[in-house]
Amino acid sequence: MSWISDFISLVYPSVCMACGEGLYKNEECICNQCIYSLPKTNFHTFEDNALNKLFWGRVNVQHAAAFYDFKKEGKVQNLLHQLKYKGQQQVGVKVGNLYGNELLNNEKFASVDVIIPVPLHPDKQKKRGYNQSECFAKGLSQSMQLPYDSETLIRSFASETQTKKSKYLRWENVKTIFKITDAEKIKGKHILLVDDVITTGATIESCAQHLLSVAETKVSIAAIAFTTL
Helix, strand or coil: CHHHHHHHHHHCCCECCCCCCECCCCCECECHHHHHHCCECCHHHCCCCHHHHHHCCCCCCCCEEEEEECCCCCHHHHHHHHHHHCCCHHHHHHHHHHHHHHHCCCHHHCCCCEEEECCCCHHHHHHHCCCHHHHHHHHHHHHHCCCECCCCEEECCCCCCCCCCCHHHHHHHHCCCEEECCHHHHCCCEEEEEEEEECCCHHHHHHHHHHHCCCCCEEEEEEEEECCC
8 A cells, every 4th residue: 555655655755875865655766856856968869989990900899888987976977886785786777777878879770689797707797696787788788679688798807906906907917707507698789788887898899809700790888987097
């Protein structure tokens, strides 16, 4: 009954994962004000964007886009923190739904066949309980009406944390840790490779290189947020 839900919300109020304000009855995870005010990059609307440029000369991706512009101490950082460290998986799904609705109507992403999240090492995923990038992939899958595949690209070795590494050391840290389990499954596919946040692009570049080693594949990239060091 709705009055029971209202009572529970009064005692244990649901809050926006971006701004911390209470949510209204029809709001989920992110309040409507934040949905409309969070800093969008609009990278999917133009080719000459900063994320595309990041991969020029490094890996042959079709298109690269991120939903939000990441700023330290900002609301986007709050969202990512809740998703990655506080168990709030619905944040990834919600943002995936929102961004998928925008990508769905964009010709650059119209030919995508399958969505693949950047994988976690099984030990790390077991400890966390989920892969935050897979949550984002699920949301994109729902709104874009495309399958997502979390089994074909795996992380076969655990890597050290990337947080304080230089661009070169980040690449050295991840270049050999991924593996394709079933090349035939993605042969000839246009893959949307997704991650939660991109900084130097080393991790997602390594993933893309592995996917592109399969005959006739194409790779585009989407992330929740993009930041620069």
